[in-house]
């Protein structure tokens with residue numbers, strides 16, 4: 001008999017609500033949850049490929065213990081008892097000899113993050129870190145510097161917007177189903193779309209206005225926009241008077257940054273910049289300057305992100321319909337959030353973090369995420385102390401931290417590498433023990449507290465029994481904790497027990513999620529009153545243009561603009577991004593997605609290609625100071641001549657994933673590990689490369705773009 005289970009997709013982190021049709025313990029069909037406004041049955045291509053993922057025999061089928069050198073692919077299949085005992089024993093020994101802080105755990109923020117945080121707290125380690133800094137560390141810090149909220153506590157009201165400005169935010173390829181649908185609806189109703197990108201992305205092709213900006217100069221553009229908006233009083237004066245502090249200082253600061261000046265730096269005509277400022281002023285406050293995610297990723301990213309958020313503030317679009325809003329929690333309507341294991345009392349931790357976040361060396365990044373890309377250096381230099389063991393939980397440091405060669409050198413120094421993964425990822429392949437997690441279709445997960453205009457809770461509910469010998473991650477961590485004597489912090493046996501524990505005191509029960517997959521604390525959208533009661537969490541209760549967060553830490557709010565260096569002679573700036581068919585480094589081996597997009601290519605401008613004797617489809621060598629590799633050239637006019645572009649996530653080294661093995665090239669091999677040392681993001685676009693034609697190879701057409 002067919003049945004329907006409401007759950008959450010996990011082909012990427014967006015976690016779209018889904019309806020899964022099952023029959024005889026098999027998944028027959030997946031679609032967007034029709035009960036959730038904005039989904040209406042939709043899924044993206046990756047979500048639709050979830051079935052192929054479930055049945056893929058190339059994922060990790062049972063615990064594995066390494067028998068040969070790291071990365072050699074020599075494994076022994078193990079039972080759970082054997083693998084967990086091995087991990088428990090080795091961790092015990094490391095903790096006894098070097099202290100709990102010598103164990104680090106890195107993960108992609110997820111529903112079980114409270115479990116892994118509790119796992120480390122229980123053994124006295126401060127070294128939990130997430131992917132967040134790699135993705136948007138400087139966005140997070142910029143948002144806190146202005147509003148007192150993290151970017152994750154902010155949302156975007158696409159549906160009601162009149163004009164959205166996207167700084168490299170490639171929303172129609174780097175997808176979030178609800179956001180894409182809501183923006184499409186707004187555009188159909190006449191909303192304008194301005195897209196700024198050194199490369200003509202799919203999003204650029206849908207825009208009303210597209211600017212091929214000189215890479216890395218968005219900050220100059222924004223200073224000119226702010227200059228104009230203040231000079232011509234195009235801002236929302238009532239809102240700014242009530243909620244913004246530091247306007248006079250901003251006005252003095254942007255004085256020299258005229259549109260004519262910005263034209264020199266960005267390549268965008270001053271008159272065009274003026275028209276944009278005027279158009280936006282007409283549509284405010286229902287305008288959005290999109291503050292995420294990738295785009296111009298440089299060592300000064302914090303100031304670029306602040307400039308975007310400042311533009312929102314000046315237009316009064318914060319907490320406006322069609323603008324950006326602060327997410328409301330259940331407390332707004334007298335409700336209680338789901339409990340987290342981290343609420344318990346743990347032993348006090350006095351050691352600093354491995355990345356020194358929260359110390360005077362690195363004061364501002366968010367300590368609840370840390371800064372992942374600091375890990376290789378910390379291990380190699382034993383600074384601030386030796387790290388001996390690393391647990392990777394849905395995170396691949398080899399492909400996701402720039403400079404894979406340095407990362408591997410650091411991994412080589414560790415006594416223990418354990419990976420909890422669903423796939424034979426590159427990090428799983430390089431580990432000592434692999435503990436396979438059940439896929440999202442095979443497990444119930446921790447409760448998703450979905451704050452927003454309407455606070456809700458969602459639940460990932462198990463749809464079918466695990467195909468292979470796998471377990472949920474939260475159960476795996478509990479079972480390791482039991483072997484370390486810290487099992488008491490994990491008061492559950494099954495995921496359903498954990499969910500029941502989390503729901504205690506909320507007034508909701510596990511069974512309440514069965515009919516639709518979610519529960520709501522209210523059915524009305526909550527906006528705060530724009531005149532009286534926006535609750536900014538800065539010390540002053542206002543939007544702090546002159547930021548106490550930055551200045552108390554010794555950083556200026558408005559440093560002078562430093563021109564973006566052009567690439568040295570015969571070099572290009574390497575820029576990267578995503579496509580609609582893959583999630584980061586996770587899906588390249590998926591049977592469906594691999595068939596459609598098996599390989600990445602290098603976008604290079606036609607004039608530059610001609611100068612280098614490169615034709616479309618030629619194989620080329622691309623080299624940086626950190627590494628080099630081979631890839632096919634995609635010769636095009638659709639990219640700025642200073643840049644070359646490749647998709648992130650290809651070039652896998654794991655031989656067990658045969659479809660993605662050695663297909664295309666990994667950007668992490670080429671990138672230097674440089675950071676914005678104020679905001680915390682890696683400067684992913686600060687690496688220069690050379691490109692040369694590989695002689696004696698046939699020109700051909702790859703399947704990907």
Ligand SMILES: Nc1nc2c(c(=O)[nH]1)N[C@H]1C(S)=C(S)[C@@H](COP(=O)(O)OP(=O)(O)OC[C@H]3O[C@@H](n4cnc5c(=O)[nH]c(N)nc54)[C@H](O)[C@@H]3O)O[C@H]1N2
Nearest residue numbers: 167168169170174175215216293294295296577578583584
């Ligand atoms: N299909 C799919 N969707 C995803 C993801 C995925 O992996 N796959 N991942 C999700 C995650 S975690 C994230 S962070 C988001 C990322 O969402 P986006 O940031 O929208 O995604 P990217 O594809 O990385 O887009 C970066 C764009 O910035 C452009 N760019 C490079 N340099 C500059 C510059 O100097 N200025 C400007 N203005 N643009 C520049 C690049 O050409 C590229 O088009 O996507 C989310 N959605």
Ligand SMILES: Nc1nc2c(c(=O)[nH]1)N[C@H]1C(S)=C(S)[C@@H](COP(=O)(O)OP(=O)(O)OC[C@H]3O[C@@H](n4cnc5c(=O)[nH]c(N)nc54)[C@H](O)[C@@H]3O)O[C@H]1N2
Nearest residue numbers: 108135394395396400420421422423425437584585586648
């Ligand atoms: N060089 C370079 N580095 C980057 C970026 C870039 O563009 N270029 N982008 C950055 C960005 S925006 C982000 S968000 C990060 C993402 O960085 P990561 O989190 O490392 O990337 P993902 O591909 O999301 O997932 C990593 C691992 O999770 C595994 N996985 C997938 N589903 C599950 C599951 O259900 N359970 C478990 N246990 N494992 C699972 C996958 O098999 C994969 O090995 O990378 C950042 N790093």
Ligand code: SF4
Nearest residue numbers: 009012015016044047
């Ligand atoms: S955006 Fe696509 S892959 Fe990501 S959760 Fe939604 S449907 Fe799944």
Ligand SMILES: [Mo]
Nearest residue numbers: 134135136293
């Ligand atoms: Mo990301």
